[in-house]
Amino acid sequence: MGFVYTEEQESIRALVKEFAKNELEPRAPKMDQEEKLDPEIIRMMQEMGLMGIGIPEEYGGLGMGVMEKSIVVEELARKCASTAELISVQNMAYMAILKHGSEELKQKYLTKAAQGAICAFALTEPSAGSDAANIKTTAVVDGDEYVINGSKCFISNMGPDEGDFVTILAITDPDAGVKGFTAIVVDRDAPGFSLGRREEKMGIRAADVSELFFENCRVPVSNTVGEPGKGFNYFMESLDGGRIGMASQALGIAEEALELAVNYAKTREQFKKPIAKNQGLQWYIADMATKVEAARALIYEAATTYDRGENVSKIAAIAKYYAAEIGVQVADKALQIHSGYGYMRDYPLERMYRDARIVPIYEGTSEVQKMIIARETLK
Numbered sequence: 001m002g003f004v005y006t007e008e009q010e011s012i013r014a015l016v017k018e019f020a021k022n023e024l025e026p027r028a029p030k031m032d033q034e035e036k037l038d039p040e041i042i043r044m045m046q047e048m049g050l051m052g053i054g055i056p057e058e059y060g061g062l063g064m065g066v067m068e069k070s071i072v073v074e075e076l077a078r079k080c081a082s083t084a085e086l087i088s089v090q091n092m093a094y095m096a097i098l099k100h101g102s103e104e105l106k107q108k109y110l111t112k113a114a115q116g117a118i119c120a121f122a123l124t125e126p127s128a129g130s131d132a133a134n135i136k137t138t139a140v141v142d143g144d145e146y147v148i149n150g151s152k153c154f155i156s157n158m159g160p161d162e163g164d165f166v167t168i169l170a171i172t173d174p175d176a177g178v179k180g181f182t183a184i185v186v187d188r189d190a191p192g193f194s195l196g197r198r199e200e201k202m203g204i205r206a207a208d209v210s211e212l213f214f215e216n217c218r219v220p221v222s223n224t225v226g227e228p229g230k231g232f233n234y235f236m237e238s239l240d241g242g243r244i245g246m247a248s249q250a251l252g253i254a255e256e257a258l259e260l261a262v263n264y265a266k267t268r269e270q271f272k273k274p275i276a277k278n279q280g281l282q283w284y285i286a287d288m289a290t291k292v293e294a295a296r297a298l299i300y301e302a303a304t305t306y307d308r309g310e311n312v313s314k315i316a317a318i319a320k321y322y323a324a325e326i327g328v329q330v331a332d333k334a335l336q337i338h339s340g341y342g343y344m345r346d347y348p349l350e351r352m353y354r355d356a357r358i359v360p361i362y363e364g365t366s367e368v369q370k371m372i373i374a375r376e377t378l379k
């Protein structure tokens with residue numbers, strides 16, 4: 001590809017690639033089977049500064065852009081999608097605080113996140129999946145506190161041992177529709193806040209995803225992110241950037257699956273020749289390579305557009321839609337090329353295939369991405 005990386009981008013890729021190869025690859029099968037990230041991996045990523053890639057240096061972060069975040073997530077996803085998901089969500093979850101939070105909120109939460117506190121982003125509720133405006137959780141002001149009631153489901157980065165704070169979207173003015181929704185930061189130890197079930201998932205099994213409950217949960221009003229009533233906009237804006245990270249997760253899986261498929265096709269012999277000599281399989285490889293290059297180009301276009309401060313709603317949705325879909329297709333074809341061996345847990349393909357399947361679902365399904373692309377195109 002003709003994309004020219006900066007020195008900083010080259011060096012963060014090299015650092016994360018080495019970490020992924022040496023530390024993640026050997027641990028990924030066990031983490032998947034035990035459905036838990038190795039705390040040592042989280043500690044190492046905290047030391048590398050990966051919990052605060054986009055947090056400005058004045059708050060202790062790396063002060064990098066979405067392009068660098070995309071590179072990090074891509075390289076992590078090649079070896080362990082659960083780990084990539086943690087970093088992708090982490091570096092999206094604090095964005096509303098970074099862009100709209102008070103100085104007090106930034107000092108408190110950005111500094112914490114940069115030091116390694118795990119943060120989450122809670123929009124989804126049992127009644128509000130694709131229809132994010134249908135949330136029911138309420139936050140009522142009582143003196144200098146909010147009293148929050150409701151629940152959230154499928155929240156990443158929250159689990160038995162993970163999740164230090166979460167930015168939630170709650171209704172503060174029931175008569176104002178989405179203009180009555182407010183973004184509020186809730187600490188894990190806030191009174192009235194509790195975690196429900198940790199979900200048992202098809203893929204990204206090592207990543208924590210849980211239900212959250214708020215029962216007369218009390219949070220200081222000073223934990224409001226930006227202006228009350230603007231939370232829905234802040235959440236949609238965070239998702240625009242977050243989708244580029246999720247697309248990178250799919251890209252990383254697809255790149256690795258392609259590389260594994262190429263190596264396997266060149267070495268596995270049937271009918272007295274390597275299976276790569278069959279034109280049928282060569283066409284699979286050609287399609288996979290084309291899809292990977294196209295996804296990479298879209299993601300880097302979206303990331304650099306974001307970093308220039310331009311509107312990314314359309315290009316981020318295109319990148320996420322395309323990368324999510326081809327991530328599943330490429331993992332599937334790589335598994336097919338490995339056939340019986342790919343189906344076995346001895347090889348990473350069955351895990352990668354399961355892991356790839358989440359990307360067309362979260363941070364907006366593929367159908368929702370198409371709604372956004374159509375809306376932006378028809379403007």
Ligand SMILES: Cc1cc2nc3c(=O)[nH]c(=O)nc-3n(C[C@H](O)[C@H](O)[C@H](O)COP(=O)(O)OP(=O)(O)OC[C@H]3O[C@@H](n4cnc5c(N)ncnc54)[C@H](O)[C@@H]3O)c2cc1C
Nearest residue numbers: 121122123124129130154155156209361362363364365367
């Ligand atoms: C592992 C995992 C982690 C997650 N992490 C988080 C998180 O950290 N924070 C968070 O807030 N949420 C999170 N989610 C929630 C995720 O974003 C939602 O699952 C997703 O937005 C889809 O909502 P839903 O599952 O309720 O599906 P639904 O909205 O019920 O959709 C069901 C189907 O209908 C389709 N559909 C719905 N409306 C339309 C329409 N108008 N036109 C065409 N098709 C439509 C959908 O595309 C889908 O195919 C997570 C989910 C999972 C599975």
